[in-house]
Amino acid sequence: MASVHSQRTGEELPSRQPLYVQVRDQIVTSIEAGEWHAGDMLPSEFELADRFRVSQGTVRKGLDLLEAEGVLRRRQGLGTFVAEADDGWGRAELPGIGHPLDADLELLSCSRGHAGDTAAAALGLRRGAAITVVRRLARVAGEPFALIDSCVSSERFDGLDARRIKQADCNLRRIWLRQFGLRVVSDSPLYRAGLAGREEARLLGVGLDAPLLEVLRTASGMDGRPVEWTTVWCRTDLYGYRP
């Protein structure tokens, strides 16, 4: 990797990235291309250094980035592994110091629509652009906990439908990665409190006007551009929400 241009097809990227960032990007690209799947062990740092024509320390710095982003997991004496794509909707947790609880995801709907002002701004689309809205329900111990609406550009994720989502166990990030070759990372969310409307109350099993936690978040691809806009409506009478 003596030079960016010698290995890239000729696109761009902000002029000149440090080598360790290029290493990071190359590894993400390889994962997105299907060279390594979730659970696979990556070549050793020295092998990667050889492959990318950089020193082992530079490879390590790139791997450090990816571990911090949750893309890789490393264990001393064992190796570096590709992490399972986390759906990233959040987690339920008991307020008194406890571990995150397991939740089951259920697909409620997958429908087409047009971007309103908020969604368009969040996704960098023009107002009225075609979007696909995926509505899911998260259950904890069988009880409804969160209603999750995710919006993506219909153009970018062409062919996204209920069948595919169910096949992927309702894990959207897994679909982005395996079907569309795109690994995303969640941005920092914005939080609000609101009251349950008719629809939310029915789906979450709470009374009308019950207090609900609203979590607003975008997720961006490796290039930093937002590709997913998610709103979570969360009842927190039993559990708290941990990002």
Place this chain on the structure above:
Amino acid sequence: MASVHSQRTGEELPSRQPLYVQVRDQIVTSIEAGEWHAGDMLPSEFELADRFRVSQGTVRKGLDLLEAEGVLRRRQGLGTFVAEADDGWGRAELPGIGHPLDADLELLSCSRGHAGDTAAAALGLRRGAAITVVRRLARVAGEPFALIDSCVSSERFDGLDARRIKQADCNLRRIWLRQFGLRVVSDSPLYRAGLAGREEARLLGVGLDAPLLEVLRTASGMDGRPVEWTTVWCRTDLYGYRP
């Protein structure tokens, strides 16, 4: 810093920390001891390397940690600077992509009490231990936005009172640092949604049973032990909450 024991007074810490962690700890200790204050420039990496008897790369790794924790700020060509202690209660932000808004903090009360189960568990104290509760109000553009209750051990923060808090512009972290020589970092918060009680409604200027965002968070010292337990009640009808 050939050995931990040669420079430590003989306490403990998990057996044997890496050198760069020891560098990090030494620097925090120096800041807490008042050697460098907020805004001060630290010695260069090479000077620090000389002082700690390690290589410049090891110093850098320690500084990287501190920058990630928000303790230091570094600017290429300029130097490394001690960051202002951030109070860490959070920030208000307009839901449609915008910057965090400035908030004014007002002290409502500073009172003594006894730890309930939650506070005791969160702070690692015994139930009923003496605690000091600081209640503050955050205003955005003059309008009440958040009610912030912070609990600390009265024993550890002996002499904490309203006068000191006002002198520090209601920035508690600044007091922990300057008066008690302790720099803390916020842990990941837990979120809930609730309804405004009589007290919260009055102070925040919302109606009874208005939806409020509840943020629960501990903050821990350099040694990882929790020292501050904060609950934020936040009205989010106008702005969102960003951690």
Place this chain on the structure above:
DNA sequence: CAGTGGTCTAGACCACTCG
């Protein structure tokens, strides 16, 4: 035991900021 990641060093060069 061999192979992995984790730490540490010494030295080089670059990019930025200021006077």
Place this chain on the structure above:
DNA sequence: GAGTGGTCTAGACCACTGG
């Protein structure tokens, strides 16, 4: 130009894991 942080290298040794 002098001084700073940012990147990169090559090589060494340690600590952990598995067979």
